[in-house]
Amino acid sequence: MKKKVIIIGGGFAGIELIKAIDKTLFDVLLIDKINHHQFQPLFYQVATSQIEPSSISFPLRYIFKGNKDLDIRLAEVYEIVPQLNKIQTSAGEFSYDILVIATGCKTNFFNNKNIEKHSFTLKTTYDAISIRNQIISVFENILIASDIELKRLYNLVIVGAGPTGVELAGAFAEIKKYILPKDYPRIDFSKFTIYLIEGSDKTLNSMSEKSSNTSSNYLVGMGVKIITRTFVKDYDGNLATLSDGSKIPTATLIWAAGVKGNRINGFPNELWVSNDRLIVNRFNKINTYENIYAIGDIAYMTTPKYPNGHPQVANVAINQAKLLSKNLKNSIYNKNLIKYEYKDLGS
Numbered sequence: 001m002k003k004k005v006i007i008i009g010g011g012f013a014g015i016e017l018i019k020a021i022d023k024t025l026f027d028v029l030l031i032d033k034i035n036h037h038q039f040q041p042l043f044y045q046v047a048t049s050q051i052e053p054s055s056i057s058f059p060l061r062y063i064f065k066g067n068k069d070l071d072i073r074l075a076e077v078y079e080i081v082p083q084l085n086k087i088q089t090s091a092g093e094f095s096y097d098i099l100v101i102a103t104g105c106k107t108n109f110f111n112n113k114n115i116e117k118h119s120f121t122l123k124t125t126y127d128a129i130s131i132r133n134q135i136i137s138v139f140e141n142i143l144i145a146s147d148i149e150l151k152r153l154y155n156l157v158i159v160g161a162g163p164t165g166v167e168l169a170g171a172f173a174e175i176k177k178y179i180l181p182k183d184y185p186r187i188d189f190s191k192f193t194i195y196l197i198e199g200s201d202k203t204l205n206s207m208s209e210k211s212s213n214t215s216s217n218y219l220v221g222m223g224v225k226i227i228t229r230t231f232v233k234d235y236d237g238n239l240a241t242l243s244d245g246s247k248i249p250t251a252t253l254i255w256a257a258g259v260k261g262n263r264i265n266g267f268p269n270e271l272w273v274s275n276d277r278l279i280v281n282r283f284n285k286i287n288t289y290e291n292i293y294a295i296g297d298i299a300y301m302t303t304p305k306y307p308n309g310h311p312q313v314a315n316v317a318i319n320q321a322k323l324l325s326k327n328l329k330n331s332i333y334n335k336n337l338i339k340y341e342y343k344d345l346g347s
Contacts, residue, residue, distance in 0.1 A: 032060065
C-alpha cells in the first residue's frame, strides 16, 4: 500500500520533491495558500516593469496536469499535530504517513512595526506588482506635485544590499536612464535619486570580494547612492530615519534587509532557530520526529562546511528535495540513507 505524503508549500523545494518522488510508492498531497508557483529570482524584473507577472507565475494544477498520483488543496495550514500524524488547515483536517515542510521564508522586519506597515517588500508576485504600481503612481504624481512633495517623490530608498537589493537598484537605475525619460519627457530624471542602504560594509556581503566590488562599481556608475555601515531605524511613510541620525524624505521604501522562515504552529520552540528555521539533520529530518521533514529555506541544517546553516537559495532547496526523494525510497527498501552535502555552483 502506498504511503501518504503531505507537502506543505509549492516553492522550489516542494515542486522539485513532487517531480522526483517515486509515484509507485507514494501518494502526494500538496497544500499551499496560493494556487501558483512563483519564480522568485525574477520578482525584481516584474517590480521594474521589465516583464509581466504571468511570465513568472505558474498555476500548480497546470504544472502537474495529468499527474494522477498528486492531489492539490488550496488552504492555509493552521497547526501540525505530530502525535496524531495530522494537520489542521482552512480546508479541514488531513492525515499523513510522511510530512514535508517546505514553506519557505518571508520578510524579516526585526520587530519594527512602522517599517512593516509603511514599506514595500519583494517576496511574492503581488509584492512585485505593488512596487510596479507604486513607481508608476510616483511619476504620475511628480507631474502635479508641489515643491515640498517633490522631495519625497524624487527619492527611492532600497534597504539591504544583498542579491535582491542589488538587483532592484540596478534595474531601477537602468529604467531611469533608458526607459522612463521616454515615457515621462517632462520629468527631470537627474533629480530622481536611488539610495541603497546596507548595514554591513559592502554590497553582496555573502558573496565573493570580486562580486561585491563589481556590483558596487556598476551601481555607482549608474548613479545609485550606496550607503554602507548604516541601518534604517524607522520609516513613517514619508521620512526614513537612519542610524547615523540623517533622514531621507521618500514616498517609496523597499525593505530587502532580511528574511525569516514561515513558522507553523505545532512544533516546540527548541526546534526553531532565531530566524524561524526548523532544525533538521543531514537527511532533512526534523529532530525528535521519525516521519517529518523540512526542506529549502525553512530548513536549518548545519554541516562542517556550513556551520551556520545553508544559504537560502533555490539550488539548496531543489537539491535537498531531490535527495529527500531518494532517501524516502531508500527507507522503504531499508537501504542506507544519503547525507546532504551542498555543492555551490555559483551565484
